[in-house]
Amino acid sequence: MFTQSASDILKKIRRIEIRTRNTVSEMFSGVYHSRFRGQGLEFSEVREYQAGDNHRDIDWNVSARMGQIYIKKFVETRELRVVFLVDVSASQNLGTVSMFKRERIAELVAGLSFSAVANHDLAGLILFSDQIEKYLPPRKGRNNALSILREVLYLQPKSKGTSLKAACEYAQRILKKRCILFIISDWLDTGYEKALKILAHKHDVIALQILDNSELELPDAGILRLQDPETGASTWINSSDPKLRNTYKDITNKQQMELQAFFKKCKCDYLLIKTNDSYVQALRKFFALRVKRRNSR
Secondary structure, three states, X not given: OOOOOHHHHHHHHHHHHHHHHHHHHHHHHHHHHHXXXXXXXXXXXXXXXXXXXXXXXXXHHHHHHHOOOEEEEEXXXXXXXXXXXXXXXXHHHOOOOOOOHHHHHHHHHHHHHHHHHHOOOEEEEEEEOOOEEEEEEEEOOHHHHHHHHHHHHHOOOOOOXXXXXXXXXXXXXXXXXXXXXEEEEOOXXXXXXXXHXXXXXXXXXXXXXXXXXXXXXXXXXXEEEEEOOOOOOEEEEEOOOHHHHHHHHHHHHHHHHHHHHHHHHHOOEEEEEEOOOOHHHHHHHHHHHHHHHHHHO
């Protein structure tokens, strides 16, 4: 990878900021606000259950000790904490059509972090591979959003691997107050299920999956050498073989269905964004659906 000057880095960050600022003001700042405002809650006290209380607020530990049903009371905080848990493993450097996955992730984080700025919320960042690469605590302001964008774009990870399990466990330890937690990854990992369930019990977790088209469907491109960017293992395939392409597509479809079913079970919202998709349109529809679901409850 070539080294960019500080001037080039600042120019690129500035270009993304300008594009994102227009996006935020014109397209989804409003639905971001309406979906999340008022969802920042902190524990206040417990009291006895009353008719009409939400059963989800029952404190089972206190109820068991006291011999009658108690519920948790929460107070609304004035500001939200939005935290981005971003995968920076080597697999994010894949891109076969319009851009690398890491570049798409940077645009997503920029849009969401500047939405947080527009709504006077705090934004934080956790970058991970198979270890924690960087943590920026939630803070307010444009300069903080620019720092987040710079780290997502230019941090050089110490490791190539991926551990969503380690990332979820770290977030659970470090984030003491309830957050809107965007976990942004290709989700091509295993063993994280229990850790994610625990994290989703405390935080509002949104799983954003970033994939290149080639990860969902093999292109018809003849003989190809495929290499795992994290392990270095490689193999040769004939991508023009229709049987191979159909098998590949069937396997990836099954994996995607299983992943979506798991997120639903965990009560985590999920959105797939491909590198050639309009992330703006995808996010706008996504937030609008969340508002609709919330209003229908």
